[in-house]
Amino acid sequence: PNLPAKFNSERHNLTLGAQWELDLWGRVRASKRAARASAMGQAADFAGARHSLAGQVSKAWMLSIESHQQLRLARSTVTTYKTTVERIRARYKQGVGSSLDFRLAEASLAAAKANVAERIASASQATRQLEILLGKIPLNQIQVPDKLPKMPSTIPVGIPADILSRRPDIVSAEQGLKAAGANVREAKANLYPNISLTGNTGTSTSELNKLVSGDSFVWNIGANILQPIFQGGRLRQNVIIQKANLKSAESNFRSVVISALGEVENALDTEVQLLIMDKSLEDANEQSKAAANIAQERYDQGLENIITLLEARRRAIEAESRWWSIRRRLLDNRINLHLALGGGFKITDNQILNY
Template sequence: MRQTISKMLVRKRSVLLVFLLSTSCASMDQDLLDARLPETPETWSAPEASTGVPVGNWVAAFQDNRLEELIGEATLRNNNLLASAANLDAARQAHRRAFAALLPTLDANPSVSRSAFVQDPAFAAQIGGSGIDVSDVRVQDLEDQFGVDLDGDGAPDVLDQNGDGIFEPIPNRRSYVNNFLLNAQIRWEIDLWGRLRDTNSAAQRDAAASLADYKAARLSLAANVAQTWFTLIEARQQRELAERDVEARERNLKVTSRRYERGVASSLDVRLAQSQVGSSRASLAQRQRTEKESGRRLEVLLGRYPGAELEAAAALPDLPALPDAGAPSEILTRRPDIIAAEMRMEAAGLRARAARKRILPTLTLSSRLSTSGPDLEDVLDPERLAGNIAAGLFQPLFRGGEIQANSRQQRAIAEQRLLTYAQTVLEAFEETENALAAENYLALQEDALKLAFDEAAAAEKLTERRYANGAASIFNLLDAQTRRISTESSYISAKRQRVSNRVVLYLAIGGNFITEQELRLARDKQVDSALRGTRTGKALPVAVRALTGE
């Protein structure tokens, strides 16, 4: 069954069907995908055979506790990885916004107002001049209504100031009225053609792509830490080699100087020995600088200040067993960068389809409710509630070509994402083939340099004895020492390159890992949540949530 599935995956027609059916990207050109995804072989062309070792935790495969600690620290403190985690959160919130478009909206608009009314007592003047009997109008009523008893004598002071029997204008009096109002509106766009669902699905795939980006950044960070750690170890070994070289050159100078004092060696021999001491010291200074720079680079990856305080291990870790690379088609589902490219390809296809649907009519249901009253409790009185419900159909008629241009733009973006996906797959195949092939070549190179170093070291010892006995010249001695140092330095570099290539191979085939720090944090959060009776997903760090799918 597994072989049948693998055979299906390695054929470009099957890849096309999976792409079109599972993502609904019917706007993609089949010919374009056929042209950009060549026939994929069932096995890798590299001669290196796999041992069937799983790639679930490649960091632990090196059996280097210090390396595991460094990678664990980097996954929690590296700023670039934290930025990728923030981008993941942003993508998830964007998906939540897109999903909200499928739901009805409810908006409320409460308001309160206070109005002032002016009561004009000029009517009294009109009443007095019209011959109407106002004898029954009590002064107290007027005073209560208009407040005109200014001197407090109980008589209306300003109703008839000149005694002509006509009431004079009385100062205005203000009164106030409160009004409480509550308006609510419900609006819901019915997704008749699936345009909103396509947009939501596209945002969902964008979030999935961001999750894959985070995983890819996490793997890349771990690989950078591992390779920088191995480079730091090599730099230490190269620096120690340079120190031994300086010591050997200084011994040569002492021996040559004594021989010169006895008349056995010439001044030329002394000068050559002195020159070689200077060259060795210069090489040592360069090796020291390289070691410090490697340490600072690693500290930056860990989120530390680059103070070059990290101490490298004395030796490189032993190579673990070669991992199982699987079939070429299997990395399509393992490598996070391919998954991210695939998700973005699907999202672009969905947006292209949604853009074409903008020409179709949209149906919107809406309802408005309102209530008001002079008191706050009146707003909550259902008997005062008034409202309406309506359905509206919106059909774009003329937009100056904007809808068509947007549809073509989204189609072009979808094609660009398809080509990016195809290129990502091809580059993944290339990286894996190169890493597998390099395993064989680097092993041959390391064996050859080991032989060259052993022979050069033996030749150096032989030349030193012959020089001490006067059977070899200073030129023979310096040449033998230089050859031994050069081959030993190359041998150290070859061992580091082979270990680093193993990291590249793990990365190329989509190997994963989890650090002890992440497991410990996950366990602590689970225990805490169990005690509190809450879910663990939101409390887990992003690194653990990304791995567990929370």
């Protein structure tokens, strides 16, 4: 069909509307503050989970290293006992020594072999746990260093208490407290009427080329007074609920801070005791090795019995094994202290968490 060159009647309408609420009672401000505090709290929770995972990975790494050290010690013990058994066998064939010596040495060798199997299982389990935490398939293939790292620098005296303010859980609890306070203010503001401004802008033309040429902006300023008559009971009840939530948030914040202080104190006290144990076991390790060597020489000379020799060997092995365990526990405790403080011993620009 043929279209007419010009429409006889044509009209275009364009209307835009907008509404702004006058925040006379602070309801909108409180709502925004609550939302922002909640978002920052969630960011802090994420940072806390990240820190916790880093601590778990670090501890698993240390445990894997120590487990392999214990395994090497167990295998070395088997080698030592094999040598002892061969010496006793040779002495027994020469008519020196007794079958009791030989059987006691064989029993110690068998126990050492069993310990190797146990250490293999422990090392494999520790390595697989590390691989799981790293998001790898637990195939017991990850390689770890042969020795535990050296202990970091000593703890400085007089760590400021406000250093705990960077802990993610404290940040989260603090933001939760702020959000709860803002929610109370918002609930109270809801008891008052909402006042809004409504604006309408419109154009009307009979020709297309005049659609956007008109510049007409008409404001309707009106007070939409919504008296909360029928919702008064519900709104007042919401205020009570939000106040209860605020008290709960205050209690939670207090509990988190106290718990954080306890974790720091425990870690500091534990380090002192572990350092004492570390020094004592280091001395015990050196003395036990020296005693075992002396016992071996005296046994070879016929001046000592097999029981003394085997006991000296057992003590030397036990002292070294315990020493490795204490050194790993020292590193674990330093990780605990790092987590308890929310970082190192000083707050620097690159250590401040941005939530």
